[in-house]
Amino acid sequence: MGVHKKEAFGQEDQDLAELAKALAHPARIAILKELAKRQTCICGEIVEVLPLAQSTVSQHLKELLQARLIKGTVEGTKSCYCINQEAFQSFKQLLDGFFAVTAQPDCC
Amino acid sequence: MGVHKKEAFGQEDQDLAELAKALAHPARIAILKELAKRQTCICGEIVEVLPLAQSTVSQHLKELLQARLIKGTVEGTKSCYCINQEAFQSFKQLLDGFFAVTAQPDCC
DNA sequence: GACTTTCATCGAAAAAAAACGATAAAGACC
DNA sequence: GGTCTTTATCGTTTTTTTTCGATGAAAGTC
Numbered sequence: 206m207g208v209h210k211k212e213a214f215g216q217e218d219q220d221l222a223e224l225a226k227a228l229a230h231p232a233r234i235a236i237l238k239e240l241a242k243r244q245t246c247i248c249g250e251i252v253e254v255l256p257l258a259q260s261t262v263s264q265h266l267k268e269l270l271q272a273r274l275i276k277g278t279v280e281g282t283k284s285c286y287c288i289n290q291e292a293f294q295s296f297k298q299l300l301d302g303f304f305a306v307t308a309q310p311d312c313c
Numbered sequence: 314m315g316v317h318k319k320e321a322f323g324q325e326d327q328d329l330a331e332l333a334k335a336l337a338h339p340a341r342i343a344i345l346k347e348l349a350k351r352q353t354c355i356c357g358e359i360v361e362v363l364p365l366a367q368s369t370v371s372q373h374l375k376e377l378l379q380a381r382l383i384k385g386t387v388e389g390t391k392s393c394y395c396i397n398q399e400a401f402q403s404f405k406q407l408l409d410g411f412f413a414v415t416a417q418p419d420c421c
Numbered sequence: 422g423a424c425t426t427t428c429a430t431c432g433a434a435a436a437a438a439a440a441c442g443a444t445a446a447a448g449a450c451c
Numbered sequence: 452g453g454t455c456t457t458t459a460t461c462g463t464t465t466t467t468t469t470t471c472g473a474t475g476a477a478a479g480t481c
Contacts, residue, residue, distance in 0.1 A: 208439080208440060208441085208464095208465075208466085209438095209439065209440080209465090209466070209467085210340075210364060210365065210439085210440080211338070211339050213364040214339035214340065214342075214343055214364075215339070215343070218339040218342040218343050218346075219339045221336065221339075221342055222336065222337055222338050222339040222341075222342055225333045225334070225336035225337040226333070226334075226337035226338075228329065228330065228333035229330055229333040229334035229337045230319070230330050230334075230468090230469085231319050231322035231323070231326040231327045231329075231330040232318075232322065232469095233330075234322075234326040234329055234330055234333075234411070235322055235323070235326050237411075237415055238326075238411075238414055238415065240415075241414055241415040241416070241417045242414075242417075244417070244418075244420060245420060246420045248427080248428080249426095249427060249428070252428095256318060256321040256322075257318065257469095257470080257471090258470070258471055258472080259427090259428075259429095259471095260428090260429080260430080260431095260470080260471065260472075260473090261469075261470055261471070263428065263429055263430080264429095264430090264468095264469080264470080265469095266429095267429085267430095268468095276419070279428090279477090279478095281427085281477090281478055281479065282425095282426060282427045282428075282477065282478045282479060283426090283427060283428080283478095284427080284428060284429085287419055287420050288415055288417065288419065289419070290416070290418070290419050293412070293415060293416070297412055300408065303342070303345075303346075304401070304405055306346055306349055306350075307345055307346065307348075307349040307396055307401060308349075308398070308401070309349045309350075309352070309396065310352075310398070311384070311395055311396065311397070311398050312352060312353060312354045312395050316435075316436080316469075316470060316471085317435095317436070317437080317468090317469060317470080318469085318470080319469095338438090338439085340439095356457080356458080357456095357457065357458070360458095365439095365440075365441090366440070366441055366442080367441095367457090367458075367459095368440080368441065368442075368443090368458090368459080368460080368461095369439070369440055369441070370458095371458065371459060371460080372438095372439075372440080372459095372460090373439090374458095374459095375459085375460095376438095387447090387448095387458090389447090389448055389449065389457090390447065390448045390449065390455095390456060390457045390458075391448090391456090391457060391458080392457080392458060392459085
């Protein structure tokens with residue numbers, strides 16, 4: 206019945222899942238790498254680099270914004286995005302905690 | 314039109330996205346943590362712990378298997394799962410590379 | 422003011438994900 | 452052999468994701 210029961214899980218698990226979901230598409234990985242590559246925070250040049258329509262890229266940017274992994278500012282007719290290092294740090298910490306917990310010896 | 318163009322991206326980006334997707338649900342995070350907690354690799358005890366039907370848990374386990382993040386063996390009527398540390402290491406390395414690339418100063 | 426550029430958003434369509442109950446298969450137990 | 456337990460899989464429904472074209476809004480250019 207397609208009901209989503211995500212609320213029934215711990216907040217930390219939900220947060221980590223939410224962030225992981227933001228990375229769960231190669232286009233979004235590629236966008237983040239591209240933003241990192243250019244010092245100047247690029248806007249629609251991303252559209253040129255990716256094999257996707259402008260509206261699709263805009264949609265991916267919106268999702269990254271919602272996950273707080275990027276920040277965006279408007280400059281004239283252009284939009285300027287860049288990585289939110291602060292959020293990346295939190296993400297990395299969550300992941301580090303997760304990897305620490307899961308680092309137990311195999312048993313089968 | 315709902316066509317998925319994931320193939321158009323680099324293999325590394327696809328791999329990372331695939332692994333991130335495996336973590337993109339709190340139930341799967343919870344399963345991995347639970348597997349790590351118990352030395353003995355638990356099977357259906359996971360069903361007891363999670364607020365989900367048995368068939369749903371089985372489905373999540375299948376996805377984790379497909380992502381190679383867990384391993385499974387059959388023991389009588391029971392199925393025994395545990396974390397695939399090798400795959401976790403690869404995952405961690407991919408992530409480390411990604412975080413290294415994206416660690417550039419904010420610019421907006 | 423008219424036109425162009427840049428981007429976000431809307432609407433639609435197709436695909437994938439999430440959930441469950443029901444059923445099936447495979448051992449264990451008597 | 453018959454029954455119970457355990458888990459995987461099938462079928463279905465609902466929700467979410469992915470994608471695009473079309474439209475709109477906002478700012479720059481002539």
